[in-house]
Amino acid sequence: MSEVINQNLFLVKEHVGVLKAANNFDIHDPATGNVIMECREPNLGFLTKLLRFTDYKVMTPFDIQIVTPGGEPIVRVQRGFSLFLAKVTVRDKDNQVIGGFKPKLFTIGGKFDVLDKDDNVICELKGKWTGWDFKFNQGDKELAHVSKEWAGLGKELFTSADNYVLKLSEDIPAGDDMRKLILAAVMCIDMVLKE
Template identity: 65%
Template sequence: MGVLAKNLFLVKEHVGMFKAANNYDIHDPYTNEIIIECRENNLGFITKLLRFSDYKRMTPFNIEISDAQGNLLLRVSRGISIFLSDVKVHDGEGNLIGGFKQKFFSIGGKFDVQDPSGNTLCNLKGTWTGWNFRFLAGERELAQVSKEWAGLGKEMFTSADNYALSISSDVSEDAPVRKLILAAVMCIDMVLKE
């Protein structure tokens, strides 16, 4: 599993005034080395235009998540979203490994993380006022996403587009939910926070 077996990731979004694509680098927070790249490479012209409008949150996306050597690990995609997002996650070979269904009328943002059959593995729940999200399987916390992280220098969080993902050490390295959690982090901004 390699890089996906880590438990702590620093996500940095590429920022730019006229940026239509959603691109992220994921760093090892201890070395600041880029270990994963997340790129939205093939945006259509209409989608690019809509990304600069009030319809940005409804636009489709297709993000490729690769390791530092360029090996495709995951693909996260969604079609046009009118009300609620329905996101699909495929592994590097193109096999569906699960997805996310946004909850209707959720305060602060919430969606279900599902296996390929649509069974809920855990829920993503967020706070309305901040950038704090938790992945919960019942009462058990599998992971958390936050703009603040003890142990990481404040210089890591100088931009509003940086955050940390911490996966609980009791989530096994080969658990399918681990890949889905990482993929979900790429969707939080596009599905819930735009």
């Protein structure tokens, strides 16, 4: 397993482009600014590409793959065509299901449950309706925070609204699947909640 998943702070920068159908992100190490992971949708079908430019974008399937710059798989995030709050499946580097998440109905700001491989809720992602601010909570304990505000070493990377920071709690053990599930959830917040 790649050790980059065991860091607690990630800077995420979305690739911006005109007529861009796929979701593509680079994930940076804040200490160096180097790309440590890449998030891509390499298998986007023609019909899905077309639908991404319509009002049906939120219903389109996705297959997001997070890999190291050298191509080593870390996590894969998949959802089929969605008419209404479809479950998202998360797989590890060996393509084994490690969990997923399912949006909750009628929330302000967005909310979904993060599930383990047996569909047990292990934490909840909740957003604010006023902006890009999401927290992963397990009861009263905050496990991770996603925000567009950053004042650290990577500030120069934050030149547009398509960049944000993910901060994981040091309480999440190294190698724990929860790290992968949280990273996976962050990579498709746009597709599940924000589009």
